[in-house]
Amino acid sequence: MTRIRFASLFLVGCLAACDGSNQAEFGPSRSLPKDHRPTVWDSSIQDRLGLQPPASGQNDPHDSKPRQWSGTTPAGWESLPAEPARFRHAQWKVTGEPQTDCYLTVGVGGGVPGNLKRWYSDQFGIATVPAPEALPVAELAGRAGRLAEITGTLGGKPGQAALIAFYHDGDQVTSLKFTGPESIVLGNKDKFMALAKSVRSSTASADAKAPPIEPGTPMPASHPDIGTAANGGTAPPATGPFTATIPAGWTAKAGSARWQHHTFGAGGEVYVGQLGGTLAQNFEIWRGEFQLGALDDAAIAALPKVAFLGDDSVLLDLAGKFRSFTGKEIADARVLVAARHEAGATVFVKLVGTAAEVAPHLEAFRQFCGSLRRTQ
Amino acid sequence: MSASSTTTQPPSLRQGPGNVVLRVLASMKLSVWLLLLLALQTWLGTFAQSWKSIEDVQRDFFESWFVIGELPISFWGTPLWPDEHNQPFRLRIPMPGAYPVMGLLLVNLLVGGIWRMRWQMRNVGILITHFGIVFLLAAGFVKLSFGYSGFLGVFETPADGNLAPGRVYETTRYVSGYDDELVLLVDRGDSIEERVIPEHHLWGARNNGVVTIRDEALPFTLQVSRWIDHSMIVPKGPMVQTLMPVIDGVLLEAQQWPPGVQPQSSSEYSGCYVKMLPSEGKSEAAILRCRRLEPFDRARYPWTFAVKGQRYGLELRRVTRDLPFSIRVDKFVKRDHPGTLSPMDFRSFVTARTGEATQEAQIFMNNPLRRDGFVLYQSNWGPQPMGGPPWYSIFEVKHDPSDIWPMLACFVIFAGLATHFVMKLRRFLASSTRTSLQA
Structure with a gap:
């Protein structure tokens, strides 16, 4: 019996010891040269906790200039001053309805699942949280996202609703949230969706009064791409390692992951890309979109030439019934592809649209290809 | 595995006070039970990946002394006794973790497979094989105890020599993929003094615990509280109901993943509240959260405070270490499958440098760089998904004192099995059984 008691006490002691110490000590010090550990002292809470919104469409994390956010205020709404310290990067409310609240929050952590859980369960007390892909698609700040529509009791008040349009970059979620009485919120849904679509960011400039740069304006070679400045602060598209002069009438496609992605007309688009494989292999794929067969090397060599990346490249000009591998179909299409083979990959500019839309942009396409340069 | 019981026991097991214990430790039954337990751990650990990240599963099941496995009960795809999220009832099964199981297996092999076995010529193949398995287990133990790993990222050096500011082109630094640490930085002007505490020393601050950090050399005390393994920062809006302290408009919450969504280790970061109590003056408080530290992102953003000037x-x-040599990527090459951005091959042409001594190497799949006890594998590339230039290359860095032991152990096991097979074959060829079969 004594042995059992002793063993029990020993076991209890061991378990208690496993509960984690409440004392800790720093290890030995290690001195490193200052430039070995570049340190931003007295950094803002946004920097410190990684809350800075990522650069739209960019993968380079070093572009983290502060951004200002704005949107087209719907009729019957009013814009309020932003409160970045409260993570309200832009704010609105329905005029005369003080219980409504609409604000943009940029780059909050927790990922989509964590934030959905917070909105549905923690704030509305709804146990079942939908999967993100089950929510309807919505556009926010030129980015494809989702819309959460929640009704119920919020903050102890029944009959409330929330519309939340959001997108994410990794585990950082950017959302436009509109809350208030259910009848008002749902009655303003169309205006909310239009507002979400119109939200844009612009990098804060020391010279905020400088006029917008018109597209097509010749700029120094080292100047950043200006395609996005034309609309007075549109979210910049990914330029990738390229600069180009953007023809008049082309509009930068905000939020696109493609490089130098621009649109024209009703549905025409042009972008720069890079794919694995040889010219012949990729031409076979592009011709396959028109149900055409492959070209041999002689036929490729005989194709017309176009200036592209500072040198002559071949130009593929296709017309007819187009069906892309992503399912896009155009009955009377025209596709132009300027392409060259570099370092084991095919670099190209591809223009897609209806034949009628493309025809007026042939010269613009040539000029765009001719102006393209690598920045790296 | 271990030798089976025979009618003639070795002298060491026939007599002596530890007879029973030795019999148990040497038994084949124990081997079988231990292997079944390992299989059960693996099975339940696989299930657990539905609601835990891989890193958590590895820590709970395979780097632990004790674990409670959970078995979801369902019939033909239909959850039985589902909860409000329609997730099946999980039967909780307490069981030993991998540490005691693997430890006992080692003892079982040593006692039953080597020490207890008759050291005769006819058993030499079995003995060699058991030595090989022991060697393999020892390699795992050494790796677990003394090995560590992380990721090193560096941009390709531009051919024209124009280095962009803010990018890392040559570095010694690599960071852990999952493990965190609390670091105190002391600004010494031309240098930075670093002192660290591994995260597991702070786990006492989970739930309502408080961990106090005192040091005679420091004019302040730190109190760490509300430690959250997988945390998220939440801005305090009017609708956010919380008991957590709000500092600078934000608060810390546990990151929760909805049912059916597998948590991602790479998106899980620890966080805590910390209070600095100076020996004189006013205390200060802050929220700390381990932030995503891209391997190529050099700058640090610590919570800053001053005491006595x-x-x-x-x-x-993330735990940060330095290699004893630097790595520079002279060229990065990625080849894709035709018509896609899916890589067929990607490799880095690197220069490793220690002082003036340099070594050029090519790192690609199954061709790592081995240098000074470290192994660098080609792990990833960026920017994704479109690629560069500018390219950057990510290497997995491993320091494992038992790096080649598993390979050697495999050779030993092969030699043992081959020896045993050849000896068996020779005995068969010389036996009367063969003669009678031929007849």
């Missing part, structure tokens, strides 16, 4: 910084970060 000395500037300090406090930061939660």
